[in-house]
Amino acid sequence: MGTFDDISLYKSWATFEPAFNHHIQSQDTDVAREAVRALSRLLEILGLDLDLTGLPPELQGLDLTGLPPEATAHALLEFLTRHPEDEGAQGEGCDVLYKLCACFPELRTALQRDPSVYATVRAAAKVYPDLEECDFYKELCVWLQPPQGEEHGQQQSRSGYTATVSGSQSRKILVPMETTGGSHGTNSSAQKAAASKAEKLVELEPGHGARLAMFSARFNAKNKDTENKFRAVHKLLVENHYQVLMVDAGAGESFGEKTAEYLDRLDTEKGLMLAVCTSDYGEMTDSPYSSYFELRFAKEYNLDVLPLQVEDEWKPNPPCGEGHRDKKKSALAFIKMVFYPSRVRLDCRNKSTEEIACEIAAVLRKGTPP
Secondary structure, three states: OOOOOOHHHHHEHHHHHHHHHHHHOOOOHHHHHHHHHHHHHHHHHHHHOOOHHHOOHHHOOOEOOOOOHHHHHHHHHHHHHHOOOOHHHHHHHHHHHHHHHHHOOHHHHHHHOOHHHHHHHHHHHHHOHHHHHOHHHHHHHHHHOOOOOOOOOEEEOOOOOEEEEOOOOOEEEEEEOOOOOOOOOOOOHHHHHHHHOOEEEEEEOOOOOOOOEEEEOOOOOOOHHHHHHHHHHHHHHHHOOOOEEOOOOOOOOOHHHHHHHHHHHHHHOOOEEEEEEOOOOOOOOOOOOOHHHHHHHHHHOOOEEEEEEOOOOOOOOOOOOOOOOOOOOHHHHHHHHHOOOOOOOEEOOOOOHHHHHHHHHHHHHHOOOO
16 A cells, blocks of 8 residues: 555556545544545645646646546545544545535535535534634535525524524524323313423534434335425434435436445444334335335345334335235345344334434434444
């Protein structure tokens, strides 16, 4: 493995990439920062700060064909989340992410679609406040801010309650009190008691260092309301700096590629699969990237799975058997192997978006299998 003092590494992405990938993933901050600094130099050679005609003779044939901007950006973002308390790491990481976005303008749009990117960059300034005074950082935040996102002040959550982003990195959310049974009349004593406590305060702690997770769900018309609710949960978690993945392929992206990428991360980073257990979750369909294959992947790679109960019968019971493509009832077999009776599950019925997010966040902060 070459060192970054070897100038020949900078001649092409093919020669540079192995050393970069090896160093950037290190848990040793100094080692990882070597890769960040080297990437900074490479991007400067690309033309951000240096005149290409003035390069040393051995770099005159510079070839960066094959440099993947989005994958490289995510390597930098993972570097930021891997070293969340190091001021130098946060400053240098944001600086090089800015240079990458400057060299590849199309990257900005791709990253803007993922709210967790903006959340990670904003979190850097909490650790290293001087970033707020840097012009490059201000411009980077403008580039990466998701559409309709607001950095400060009050935001309206999908539940209709005001959510305030505080300077302490914690997000305080007003959540309605749950009521149970009883009459709906205005004279109901239970209703009056609830009215006297119109709302309760729930604090979602920031997710720096929390366990990686991925939502696995059956996306179809029948489950659209459930999908929308958990997309709101996902948005709230990533806004509070949790590494939670959820496939949402935008224009020009491949749903299948994202699914494969996220499942691989769950395996390599020992993440937690959050299975949204609708009745048809795990059904074998025409898609090679369905919840059936996600469930199968979880079993074969022994992933930790947390079932999220959304219906009265929590365990999925997808269609299968005669007349169905799943004649051998493989889906039911995988469900039995993954969702065994003693499996701990999270009951999400009759709970608000914010309450579900808080409970998932608590599990991820523990970092232990459910």
